[in-house]
Amino acid sequence: MKVVDMRDVFLVHSGDDWRYEQLPCNKQMISHLEKNEGIVSWLQPKSGLVDDQFPAIKIKDYYYTLSLRMMKAIWRNVRLRKGFINMERAPYGGHKLKIPSLLYTEKMRTQHRFNVKTQHFCLACIKTKLE
Numbered sequence: 001m002k003v004v005d006m007r008d009v010f011l012v013h014s015g016d017d018w019r020y021e022q023l024p025c026n027k028q029m030i031s032h033l034e035k036n037e038g039i040v041s042w043l044q045p046k047s048g049l050v051d052d053q054f055p056a057i058k059i060k061d062y063y064y065t066l067s068l069r070m071m072k073a074i075w076r077n078v079r080l081r082k083g084f085i086n087m088e089r090a091p092y093g094g095h096k097l098k099i100p101s102l103l104y105t106e107k108m109r110t111q112h113r114f115n116v117k118t119q120h121f122c123l124a125c126i127k128t129k130l131e
Helices: 027-033 068-074 101-114 123-130
Strands: 009-013 040-045 054-059 062-065
Touching: 027 068, 054 068, 068 101
Parallel strands: none
Antiparallel strands: 009 040, 040 054, 054 062
8 A cells, every 4th residue: 555645646435544553454353344445546647537536545644555456355345237437427526437457357357257159050061071
């Protein structure tokens, strides 16, 4: 986890503060991260677009970046369905991402591994090959 320099970004959506003594990157704290999107704040670089947004967590007045392991725990319940759009309206106007871009590409890569294409066979073609 790295501290985010707030001079270069602006806050798109503010999440709840981390209220535990141990840091969220600790393995024992993963259970407190699971499916807990309420603690995530979304930040966007001042010169960036919606696709450049990234999640952060606020710990004692500082924002910290999230590791991929932490992202996987927070957005474990999100499934990529056909027509999934990784953007939604922010509560106070504008748009924000549903899940981080890094996690989105990781989920797409994983899903692509499990997509099995069935081959369609033409019976007439098979008969001609056998003859």
